[in-house]
Amino acid sequence: MTHTATQAQVSTAAMFTQPASLVEAYMATFVDERALPTNLREAIRYAVLGGGKRLRPILAIRACEAVGGSAQAALAPATAIEMVHCFSLVHDDLPAMDDDDLRRGRPTLHRHTNEAMAILAGDAILALAFELIATRLEPAELVGPITTELATATNDMIVGQVLDTLGGHDPTDSPVESLRATHRHKTGALIRCAVRMGAVCGRADRAQLDSVTRYAEAIGLMFQVVDDLLDVTQTTETLGKAANKDSDQGKLTYPGLLGIEQSQEEVARLKNEAYEALEPLGAGADALRTLCDYLAVRQK
Amino acid sequence: MTHTATQAQVSTAAMFTQPASLVEAYMATFVDERALPTNLREAIRYAVLGGGKRLRPILAIRACEAVGGSAQAALAPATAIEMVHCFSLVHDDLPAMDDDDLRRGRPTLHRHTNEAMAILAGDAILALAFELIATRLEPAELVGPITTELATATNDMIVGQVLDTLGGHDPTDSPVESLRATHRHKTGALIRCAVRMGAVCGRADRAQLDSVTRYAEAIGLMFQVVDDLLDVTQTTETLGKAANKDSDQGKLTYPGLLGIEQSQEEVARLKNEAYEALEPLGAGADALRTLCDYLAVRQK
Secondary structure, X not given: OOOOHHHOOOOHHHXXXXXXXXXXXXXXXXXXXXXXXXXXXXXXXXXXXXXXXXXXXXXXXXXXXXOOOOOHHHHHHHXXXXXXXXXXXXXXXXXXXXXXXXXXXXXXXXXXXXXHHHHHHHHHHHHHHHHXXXXXXXXXXXXXXXXXXXXHHHHHHHHHHHHHHHOOOOOOOOHHHHHHHHHHHHHHHHHHHHHHHHHHHOOOOHHHHHHHHHHHHHHHHHHHHHHHHHHHHOOHHHHOOOOOHHHHOOOOOHHHHHOHHHHHHHHHHHHHHHHHHHHHHHHHHHHHHHHHHHHHHOOO | OOOOHHHOOOOHHHHHHHHHHHHHHHHHXXXXXXXXXXXXXXXXXXXXXXXXXXXXXXXXXXXXHHOOOOOHHHHHHHHHHHHHHHHHHHHHOOOOOOOOOEEOXXXXXXXXXXXXXXXXXXXXXXXXXHXXXXXXXXXXXXXXXXXXXXXXXXXXXXXHHHHHXXXXXXXOOOHHHHHHXXXXXXXXXXXXXXXXXXXXXXXXXXXXXXHHHHHHHHHHHHHHHHHHHHHHHOXXXXXXXXXXXXXXXXXXXXXXXXXHHHHHHHHHHHHHHHHHHHHHXXXXXXXHHHHHHHHXXXXX
16 A cells, blocks of 8 residues: 555644644743743743744654654653754854844844843753753653754754854765755754654654654755745745845755756655655554645745 | 861872863763764864863762762763863853853863854754763663753753843842852852762762762852952963953952952851761762862862
8 A cells, every 4th residue: 555645634734733732832831840030931932932833843743653652752852852943043043143133923032132142042942952851751761762862963953054054064075965964964853853752752663763764864855955945936024034045145055056946856756755764654654744745845 | 087178188189180081081082983074073172172170070970989989980971061061161251141252271162263163062062961971871771860960950050141141030039149049050050960960870879969969069159159259369360261350240249249258258168068968978078078178279
């Protein structure tokens, strides 16, 4: 039995709404229960509860379910990885980095508060993600493996940010290889980690973990190709952040290196790869297929 | 049998040199083995291998030994907490924070490289500390408890930095209470964590863990009172960082609130408290006593 996009029965809206609400509620409770000065708490809440697609936690939860686990079992790592993602956005937006004024249609945290608070709140969000795993994840025997996944992926993401903004590529890499290395780290690492953490919490066996990992690697790269395409085809208003930013800054992008048409073919190829990876998981992975479809055609 | 300063047989030099070398070697190996772009690796090495007292790892190792463990058993958390300390220095020195040009007698990381690299290298050093615990600490059953200690203390330290530089104190606190809250978080949390992690890795029983925790809380506060005293009594050259900075910026300090003499009495009182806490551990804790003596009289 093969699975195609048309067979995915779960609607994209339901796919997103329910896990996002669960994670936002979990995150709000965790941040509110933690002893923090009011100014820091407010800055953290602003950064982590200010909207966003919640793609990573949704992937964690759906991957957990795809291997037979419950959404509940993946909630702590799903929340932690969204916090790591939010921390990275706060620091990436800083004046010394991307110097962005707008994020998710609102002022960035350093514009809303100040630079010092944005640096410290970002640091705190990162460290709180690890505190959350260490103090909330059950069963406790998973704390080690999940912390390993999360810490490794966080560092890989930071490596991606360095490669993207400060260079440091392997000098023997071609431009396309450099671009792939950047994105495998910058976007791919957290997407892969989200899916793997979810599967581990769902008690995946080795074959299941391999399947979802291959799926994650394909959609992680696809996510970035689509992002690059959106940057050249969409407006700032639609994106909720500055458009044409990458091409304006002369950054390597897929459309820039391969052209728009070949980039779109790459999206189709990666989508196919993701589907193939999920084949052994049968209908249980339909939600992951729907997510893949959405990521291939998203408009923002 | 009581223990006084004169009974501490271990020389201060030996106390510091050997654990510091162990931790620096461990840290260098870990950073070199980790796949990283050269520019990021160099920035991380500059920040973590640029000298410093290595107080926190030394406390971790000596606390482990004080409860009957080996230095080796505490090496991973000793290294991780030094990395957390180094990360905090890199970010604290940033222009948007303390804006320091000098650290440990050398240019600060953002002066040596640039602000973006200092932000990202700081982030990486923090996340690498957790990666180190998750991937290197043995036995694996300690990963959860040690990550809990490290993550909680890191967040408490960040809270201290917020209280110190951005406010957010409980409005019902008196100035002295606010000052203590700042320092219990900013300096105290990591010192307490270092000692507790060491003791946990040395398989301390509850009573031993309580003893070293009380010791750590006393010397943590003492460390800060001494720091404030040094800020008003020492030169920039001796300190390797800007002197008179706190008083110039009108920050709350112990000498500022209590006067120099009463601050010195506070040091004596806390030293006594630390000695009392170690009483049940007997001669095994002599190294911790020597460290306490050193911290009470240090000149930089």
